[in-house]
Amino acid sequence: MTTTRAPRRDAAENRDALLAAARVELNLDADASLEAIATRAGLSRRSVYGHFATRDELLRELLTSGATRVSHAMAGVDHPDPTIRLALIASRLWFEVDDIRVMAVFAVRGPLKTHTAAALQPLRDRVLAAVVDGVALGELRTDIPAGRLARLVEDSALSALAASSRDNIAAPEAHRLAMLLVLSTVGLSATEAAAVIDGTPELAWPAR
Amino acid sequence: MTTTRAPRRDAAENRDALLAAARVELNLDADASLEAIATRAGLSRRSVYGHFATRDELLRELLTSGATRVSHAMAGVDHPDPTIRLALIASRLWFEVDDIRVMAVFAVRGPLKTHTAAALQPLRDRVLAAVVDGVALGELRTDIPAGRLARLVEDSALSALAASSRDNIAAPEAHRLAMLLVLSTVGLSATEAAAVIDGTPELAWPAR
DNA sequence: ACTATCTTGCACAGCACTGTGCAAGATAGT
DNA sequence: ACTATCTTGCACAGTGCTGTGCAAGATAGT
Numbered sequence: 001m002t003t004t005r006a007p008r009r010d011a012a013e014n015r016d017a018l019l020a021a022a023r024v025e026l027n028l029d030a031d032a033s034l035e036a037i038a039t040r041a042g043l044s045r046r047s048v049y050g051h052f053a054t055r056d057e058l059l060r061e062l063l064t065s066g067a068t069r070v071s072h073a074m075a076g077v078d079h080p081d082p083t084i085r086l087a088l089i090a091s092r093l094w095f096e097v098d099d100i101r102v103m104a105v106f107a108v109r110g111p112l113k114t115h116t117a118a119a120l121q122p123l124r125d126r127v128l129a130a131v132v133d134g135v136a137l138g139e140l141r142t143d144i145p146a147g148r149l150a151r152l153v154e155d156s157a158l159s160a161l162a163a164s165s166r167d168n169i170a171a172p173e174a175h176r177l178a179m180l181l182v183l184s185t186v187g188l189s190a191t192e193a194a195a196v197i198d199g200t201p202e203l204a205w206p207a208r
Numbered sequence: 209m210t211t212t213r214a215p216r217r218d219a220a221e222n223r224d225a226l227l228a229a230a231r232v233e234l235n236l237d238a239d240a241s242l243e244a245i246a247t248r249a250g251l252s253r254r255s256v257y258g259h260f261a262t263r264d265e266l267l268r269e270l271l272t273s274g275a276t277r278v279s280h281a282m283a284g285v286d287h288p289d290p291t292i293r294l295a296l297i298a299s300r301l302w303f304e305v306d307d308i309r310v311m312a313v314f315a316v317r318g319p320l321k322t323h324t325a326a327a328l329q330p331l332r333d334r335v336l337a338a339v340v341d342g343v344a345l346g347e348l349r350t351d352i353p354a355g356r357l358a359r360l361v362e363d364s365a366l367s368a369l370a371a372s373s374r375d376n377i378a379a380p381e382a383h384r385l386a387m388l389l390v391l392s393t394v395g396l397s398a399t400e401a402a403a404v405i406d407g408t409p410e411l412a413w414p415a416r
Numbered sequence: 417a418c419t420a421t422c423t424t425g426c427a428c429a430g431c432a433c434t435g436t437g438c439a440a441g442a443t444a445g446t
Numbered sequence: 447a448c449t450a451t452c453t454t455g456c457a458c459a460g461t462g463c464t465g466t467g468c469a470a471g472a473t474a475g476t
Binding site for chain 1: 237238317349350351356363375393395397400402
């Protein structure tokens with residue numbers, strides 16, 4: 001068999017640095033050049049090709065790594081109340097802002113659309129399930145079909161993320177904003193949403 | 209004085225066709241080439257330069273024309289109730305989907321950011337004013353500062369537009385969706401939002 | 417200290433696009 | 447029918463990016 005020998009330690013670090021740099025740079029500009037990414041990672045453009053065959057491959061890797069990160073963050077989200085579950089998803093998601101935003105961009109534009117959509121699917125399924133449950137229990141609005149509503153929940157979460165970065169809102173406030181918006185989208189009034197959040201310890205900003 | 213003589217009729221038509229084509233094509237792909245736009249307009253790429261000095265100038269013109277179109281659509285939005293005023297804005301806006309979406313894209317990316325933002329300003333002022341009034345009257349949520357909330361209203365309207373085109377929802381339903389989402393964002397519960405919409409004739413889908 | 421591994425700079429090919437010049441042809445308006 | 451106006455095709459320069467080859471230099475690991 002043709003075993004690929006383990007990479008050198010610094011090489012592995014640089015590889016990670018490239019991915020991290022890409023995450024940052026693509027959040028600033030979705031069309032960032034490899035030059036820009038490499039520079040941010042402290043490497044030369046030429047070296048990128050030592051780690052990734054093509055720009056596309058870098059992106060792919062970034063997206064799938066983001067996806068696993070997110071799905072890892074989703075582990076253990078299983079509150080019996082679907083409304084709270086949604087808020088919980090929003091909460092967890094908030095901590096993966098960077099990944100989420102990159103994925104959101106590439107889920108819409110460019111040739112990686114389908115790839116990204118696929119990576120995002122499990123998350124979407126979770127949201128959809130929560131929405132369906134919530135509607136069935138009469139907790140959520142019924143004037144918008146569940147499937148559509150689930151996508152809108154996504155959008156509202158993204159709006160919150162966008163708002164946080166453009167107004168650079170302090171973390172705890174941004175975190176709450178994400179939950180508030182999701183709950184509003186799903187049909188709760190502002191006061192109801194606040195009640196849900198404040199009445200559920202798991203939704204509080206984690207003490208440090 | 210150096211009067212520029214009137215353009216020939218067909219030339220004027222082609223110019224308009226180019227703008228229309230750009231509107232469509234840029235909605236499909238924000239990076240559409242002049243080639244693509246020209247082709248859609250039934251012209252050759254070379255001819256574009258007979259009407260617009262540069263790609264940038266085409267975009268500028270498209271954006272400002274969109275802006276005037278939108279502000280024209282806003283004329284006469286002055287209901288005493290701020291909540292209804294917001295819904296009304298959403299309603300009117302809905303009919304300018306194409307312009308709105310292009311503007312939304314270029315308000316965020318590329319060198320036309322500031323130009324677009326400026327063109328969008330009057331609309332933003334209107335929204336902000338309505339939000340401020342609504343908060344003052346105790347109709348709208350107070351847990352999000354008015355300025356931020358106004359931007360989030362924008363975002364929710366855009367989400368509705370995006371949803372309409374990705375699920376291609378029938379016009380009257382999409383129209384209602386836009387209003388519903390805006391009202392939800394602003395703190396109303398689903399049932400309250402429905403009540404507002406159904407209780408206000410101006411917000412009904414215009415009979416044809 | 418030795419070597420396989422990794423990084424770098426440079427040069428180059430290729431691609432997709434914008435913007436221009438020019439001459440030939442089509443068309444509107446009179 | 448005549449002419450100013452407009453469109454087109456082609457050729458070409460310029461730009462900014464991706465991807466590759468190669469040789470020299472740096473570095474990790476032993």
